[in-house]
Amino acid sequence: MNHVADRFEKHSPVPEGSSANVPTTDELRITTPPKVCGMGHRMKRKEDPRFIRGRGNYVDDVKLPGMLHMDIVRSPYAHAKILKIDASEALKIPGVLAVITGEDLKKAGNLHWMPTLMSDTQMVLPIDKVVYQAQEVCAIIATDRYIAADAIEKVVVDYEPLPVVVDPFEALKDNVIVRDDKELKTNHIWHWEAGDKEATDQVFKDAATVIEEKMHIPRIHVSSIETCGMVANYDTAMQHMQIYMTSQAPHAHRTVFALVSGLPEHKIQIISPDIGGGFGGKVPVYPGYVICAVASLVTGKPVKWVEDRSENLQADSFARDYHITCRLAADKDGKITGMQVKTLADHGAADAAANPSKFPAGLFSIATGSYDMKAAHIEVDAAYTNKPPGGVAYRCSFRVTEAVHMIERMTDVLAHQLGEDPAAFRMKNFIKPEQFPYKSPTGWDYDSGNYHAALQKAMDVIGYHDLRKEQAEKRARGELMGIGISSFTEVVGAGPSRDYDILGIKMFDSAEIRIHPTGKAIARFGTKSQGQGHETTYAQILAEELGLPAQDIQVEEGDTDTAPYGLGTYASRSTPTAGAAAAMAARKIRAKAKKIAAYLLEVNEDDLEWKVDRFEVKGAPDQHKTIQDIAFAAYTNHPPGMEAGLEATDYYDPPNLTFPFGSYICVVDIDKGTGEVKVRRFVAVDDCGNIINPMVVEGQIHGGLTMGLAPALFEEIVYDENGQNLSGTFSDYLLPTAMETPKWETDRTITPSPHHPIGAKGVGESPTVGAPPAIANAVVDALWHLGVRHIDIPITPQKVWKLLRAKGVND
Amino acid sequence: MSTHKISVDVNGTPQSGEVDSRMLLVHFLREELRMTGTHIGCDTTSCGACTVILNGRAVKSCTVFAVQADGAKVETVEGLEQGGTLHPLQEGFWEKHGLQCGYCTPGMLMCAKYLLSKNPDPSEAEIRAGISGNLCRCTGYNNIVEAIRYAAEKMATPQEVAR
Ligand code: FES
Numbered sequence A: 001m002n003h004v005a006d007r008f009e010k011h012s013p014v015p016e017g018s019s020a021n022v023p024t025t026d027e028l029r030i031t032t033p034p035k036v037c038g039m040g041h042r043m044k045r046k047e048d049p050r051f052i053r054g055r056g057n058y059v060d061d062v063k064l065p066g067m068l069h070m071d072i073v074r075s076p077y078a079h080a081k082i083l084k085i086d087a088s089e090a091l092k093i094p095g096v097l098a099v100i101t102g103e104d105l106k107k108a109g110n111l112h113w114m115p116t117l118m119s120d121t122q123m124v125l126p127i128d129k130v131v132y133q134a135q136e137v138c139a140i141i142a143t144d145r146y147i148a149a150d151a152i153e154k155v156v157v158d159y160e161p162l163p164v165v166v167d168p169f170e171a172l173k174d175n176v177i178v179r180d181d182k183e184l185k186t187n188h189i190w191h192w193e194a195g196d197k198e199a200t201d202q203v204f205k206d207a208a209t210v211i212e213e214k215m216h217i218p219r220i221h222v223s224s225i226e227t228c229g230m231v232a233n234y235d236t237a238m239q240h241m242q243i244y245m246t247s248q249a250p251h252a253h254r255t256v257f258a259l260v261s262g263l264p265e266h267k268i269q270i271i272s273p274d275i276g277g278g279f280g281g282k283v284p285v286y287p288g289y290v291i292c293a294v295a296s297l298v299t300g301k302p303v304k305w306v307e308d309r310s311e312n313l314q315a316d317s318f319a320r321d322y323h324i325t326c327r328l329a330a331d332k333d334g335k336i337t338g339m340q341v342k343t344l345a346d347h348g349a350a351d352a353a354a355n356p357s358k359f360p361a362g363l364f365s366i367a368t369g370s371y372d373m374k375a376a377h378i379e380v381d382a383a384y385t386n387k388p389p390g391g392v393a394y395r396c397s398f399r400v401t402e403a404v405h406m407i408e409r410m411t412d413v414l415a416h417q418l419g420e421d422p423a424a425f426r427m428k429n430f431i432k433p434e435q436f437p438y439k440s441p442t443g444w445d446y447d448s449g450n451y452h453a454a455l456q457k458a459m460d461v462i463g464y465h466d467l468r469k470e471q472a473e474k475r476a477r478g479e480l481m482g483i484g485i486s487s488f489t490e491v492v493g494a495g496p497s498r499d500y501d502i503l504g505i506k507m508f509d510s511a512e513i514r515i516h517p518t519g520k521a522i523a524r525f526g527t528k529s530q531g532q533g534h535e536t537t538y539a540q541i542l543a544e545e546l547g548l549p550a551q552d553i554q555v556e557e558g559d560t561d562t563a564p565y566g567l568g569t570y571a572s573r574s575t576p577t578a579g580a581a582a583a584m585a586a587r588k589i590r591a592k593a594k595k596i597a598a599y600l601l602e603v604n605e606d607d608l609e610w611k612v613d614r615f616e617v618k619g620a621p622d623q624h625k626t627i628q629d630i631a632f633a634a635y636t637n638h639p640p641g642m643e644a645g646l647e648a649t650d651y652y653d654p655p656n657l658t659f660p661f662g663s664y665i666c667v668v669d670i671d672k673g674t675g676e677v678k679v680r681r682f683v684a685v686d687d688c689g690n691i692i693n694p695m696v697v698e699g700q701i702h703g704g705l706t707m708g709l710a711p712a713l714f715e716e717i718v719y720d721e722n723g724q725n726l727s728g729t730f731s732d733y734l735l736p737t738a739m740e741t742p743k744w745e746t747d748r749t750i751t752p753s754p755h756h757p758i759g760a761k762g763v764g765e766s767p768t769v770g771a772p773p774a775i776a777n778a779v780v781d782a783l784w785h786l787g788v789r790h791i792d793i794p795i796t797p798q799k800v801w802k803l804l805r806a807k808g809v810n811d
Numbered sequence B: 001m002s003t004h005k006i007s008v009d010v011n012g013t014p015q016s017g018e019v020d021s022r023m024l025l026v027h028f029l030r031e032e033l034r035m036t037g038t039h040i041g042c043d044t045t046s047c048g049a050c051t052v053i054l055n056g057r058a059v060k061s062c063t064v065f066a067v068q069a070d071g072a073k074v075e076t077v078e079g080l081e082q083g084g085t086l087h088p089l090q091e092g093f094w095e096k097h098g099l100q101c102g103y104c105t106p107g108m109l110m111c112a113k114y115l116l117s118k119n120p121d122p123s124e125a126e127i128r129a130g131i132s133g134n135l136c137r138c139t140g141y142n143n144i145v146e147a148i149r150y151a152a153e154k155m156a157t158p159q160e161v162a163r
């Protein structure tokens, strides 16, 4: 490596009382009656009435008077010099108003480059060369989207193709330099490591068994059903920029826009309306957004840009692409003792990940997972290639999926090699419940966990031992059946301000509650739901804390003019951060409410106790004031010397991350003739701490499991040697339909987070993280006796068929 | 390019317009009639977000020209609710948590409506096959299947048949 280590792993300190050995239960905690509908109730979602009527309001639904449309000319080459852009024919088309090129953006104030969220840089529009296929080359502004589409066909661009580097290992040889704008002429972006190298080397020296596997976690794409888009509406009179944007992080985006454009931040309003799925793909700022905003600035008219599916699949939100070599060491008793990892991360043409800035490889160092081992050492190097910017999430909190896939695959390989049952092997190696709070060899402070309970439950539900018997019988008959386990540990809820920031902005999140005189409330948050159901679940948290019926609480997010500042929704952080802020703000309100109640009841505050929705005089429950009584009094009869009103805001800075976990078991049958893998059963036991709404949690798990199934068996973004994306449509990039998706079976254990105000941990991404290795392990389990140790995902019928042929199973 | 005068019955209301021959039905509904319940997810006939019912058959309206709907009956999500009463499918999706972001939902509802019109009592496997042209990235389909079963059962009860 010709570029030195510049960023190292750091972790949050363990705050007082942030971790503890907490008991695990199966029982939902419900303390409020259905009328109030606090935590634990299966409340029907409050957002649904508009969606089931087709009355959602998504970005493409926004139509403003005089609105223009933008379309983008994209590069057919993965690496080429731009000699000339000739838009004269396009501009002759009636209705075409303008073309915007890199030169135009440069003149407008060097807007042709922008920062990525990882403090790298990325071209908005190129001046001299393009560095990936489908890169934005110039944009057309027209009165109609059809006319704009016609016009981009008429733009003539002269390219001089350059040699292309697609493979990151090739890229490190620096024969082709992707980013010659950089001072250092190298494709090596950074080197990062975690853990203790010396201690790990020693453990490997002393090991009785060492295994090594290479694996590729391929490039995939979130493909939310709504693509990305924007309506930018610049008011020249008021010098005010209003932006409707498919944004998971509207506040952070407003700040980025202010920094990039120089517009004052109070003159920028970002509205993230209903969002048709995000999964991390709507966290980055894409060039199209910037061009669209500039187009509105320049024309003084509203401009809409909505990408089509091929643009979406070819140019934005790529995840993963980790080339991993992992070694695992064990002692003579089959106890895992250490882990060594070397990884090459293919970031494409820019490091456009959205990790916390001190974590270039995200939270990948969680890789020791659920297992207690002495030492671990993990290295990641990142490389530029001629592919679109990568490293964005795919429903995964910052590289945890890669980490979990690696450790869960390795654990299975080791168990099989030692001739041990993979379930028993895991039970033997798990961190024990009494070891929590647990300090991992790479420095994490696991707040709580009970891995044995979750795996045992999954085994009971699926009937593990009977399945093993069935498998033995089938194998004797030559049938291929496999059982795969994944016992993952997640790490979410970024994060404590000491270590977690994006572009310097600390990763707190916020809630602001106003209770109206009649006892109804509005609550606003710095996060932004894209389907997670915040309008319901946040209302339930507030109902739990304040006794106001959840129905009476209006939840709003996504308008930066009204919502408090927050970092947004991704990485399963909403419940751990803004959910906590909701509880903390509610508790501030309750403290004031108590004073008001004491005043109204003419008693001492100490004589009062809180009961669901009221303060009662201790021992005299008929003397009470309900939260509604108190709200009315806060505006009509508040104590002298006290401010009127009943409002509170909280900016919650979590003391630690949360560590959801679970155990999944998958049963597959493999068709020997076609190589097709059929998931027969899949049992998911998740532990996300206390549950706000079990219906919503199950829904999140179903969706997450499906986004785990997808990369395990179907999805991969593939490039040819020229850097051409071969997966640019839904006919080539295969999202699972209802046919391929099994009927998910979910269950739970509950081990509350000891440091989170409501004991919750976050859940949206656990299943995406945990499911792929369960499926891959099941497939390998079915084939191990044939000498198969590992298959890279996606495990397509073609791959399996070839393997079976090679092993002489089907001819 | 020529333009055409078309008349379409949309959810029982006659609508007319002057459209380019290349205008897609989905754009006619969304841009001309401003009925934005029908969504676009792929514009290439793959995702089903744009599903509407055209003369009794579920179609992907991103792959039908508006002129092809001239004189036809089109049903969209906006027409499901009748006189302030939700359609059993809408009720089912709400009741069974059959939606998350809601983007695929209008297409799913229309596809399911068509499915139930052909097969009022579908099995789980038949439902899964019936909606396999519609992608949902959020729900994992379990609850969509349950929502459609809910509607099938509700529509089979006598008072619902009478409706
Ligand atoms: S938008 Fe018509 S099928 Fe996807």
Ligand code: FES
Pocket (backbone or CB within 6 Å): A225, A276, A277, A531, B098, B099, B100, B101, B102, B103, B104, B105, B135, B136, B137, B138, B139
């Ligand atoms: S609910 Fe989001 S795509 Fe189906």
